[in-house]
């Protein structure tokens with residue numbers, strides 16, 4: 318079973334994402350900000366990360382930059398999932414090493430489409 | 439809608455578009471047509487059916503458009519488009535090396551995702567197509583849908599179901615809360631109104647035909663008719679793509695499935711694409 322770390326400061330979003338991804342056969346871990354996500358990755362590198370942008374303590378983009386320098390941190394497939402929906406943010410995210418980008422609001426069809434595009438399904 | 443109005447309506451719709459309604463589909467018809475009743479300030483379906491019986495073209499057009507399902511995605515089902523890029527295209531590039539022309543038809547293009555996906559793929563392969571004349575003809579029965587396709591303007595939701603983010607970055611521009619495909623890609627596709635119940639030879643002859651997710655709405659006889667007409671509008675070694683739930687088997691023997699591939703068909707016959715093993719041909 319593949320693992321996905323869901324990083325979002327909204328508990329509701331984490332719950333919705335967890336339900337969708339569990340339905341797609343992922344085992345889920347959660348983190349409420351970038352710093353906690355770093356800690357989670359130090360313990361166990363996930364196969365995928367679903368990543369919010371704006372969060373307290375450490376943002377999604379800062380987490381991503383940090384992740385890509387960590388041991389084994391080049392491996393997880395990172396899919397942004399954020400309300401930031403302009404080309405500048407998308408370009409910045411892909412430039413920092415994100416594999417896909419979801420603009421909120423999302424639904425299960427979008428998650429499924431994006432996850433299969435990056436070979437996770 | 440009164441029962442005999444419903445029977446009239448079902449027959450009228452099938453004759454005009456091929457679309458078959460189940461006898462239990464009255465609720466579907468009413469829910470799709472209610473917005474038009476409001477728009478035209480008609481009190482009931484009686485007056486709408488009366489206009490159809492009279493043959494009022496404006497009413498007939500909007501009513502038949504309203505009955506269609508236009509759902510579509512970029513790179514729908516992914517696989518068929520990968521196959522197009524990796525196998526069908528190289529094979530046609532070899533076969534047409536002397537003529538250097540390629541004609542592709544998206545035969546029920548809806549809001550344009552299918553022909554634009556093909557256009558983006560061809561743009562990505564531009565280096566191999568230098569000096570070639572490539573045409574993408576995209577047609578649909580619904581006029582208003584064709585206009586939307588031509589504008590190439592999509593919601594955030596539509597650009598997220600199937601379109602890889604790199605393609606969005608490369609070929610789209612944000613316009614307010616919408617995303618518009620670039621003028622360059624739009625310029626590669628010619629949109630036209632066309633009913634699949636008519637003879638497509640007026641559109642010319644094609645190397646590749648995409649006729650995806652439309653035959654499912656027709657009965658066997660209509661499907662067979664459409665496929666036979668498409669066969670006559672194809673080059674002998676051309677390729678036909680159908681949707682995931684569609685087939686030629688038991689419906690039209692002009693085509694046969696390509697060995698080892700799903701959803702792609704070739705014409706039967708000496709030159710027919712179905713006669714050449716697909717994978718081998720790709721390597722050769």
Ligand SMILES: C[S@@+](CC[C@H](N)C(=O)[O-])C[C@H]1O[C@@H](n2cnc3c(N)ncnc32)[C@H](O)[C@@H]1O
Pocket residue numbers: 454455456457506507508509510511514545546547548549551552577578579580583632633634635649650651652681
């Ligand atoms: C579900 S969409 C399929 C779009 C696209 N081919 C795809 O696979 O995503 C079906 C389209 O077929 C069109 N259609 C239905 N009957 C037709 C007919 N008789 N001739 C041409 N187009 C037709 C509808 O207007 C609609 O846009």
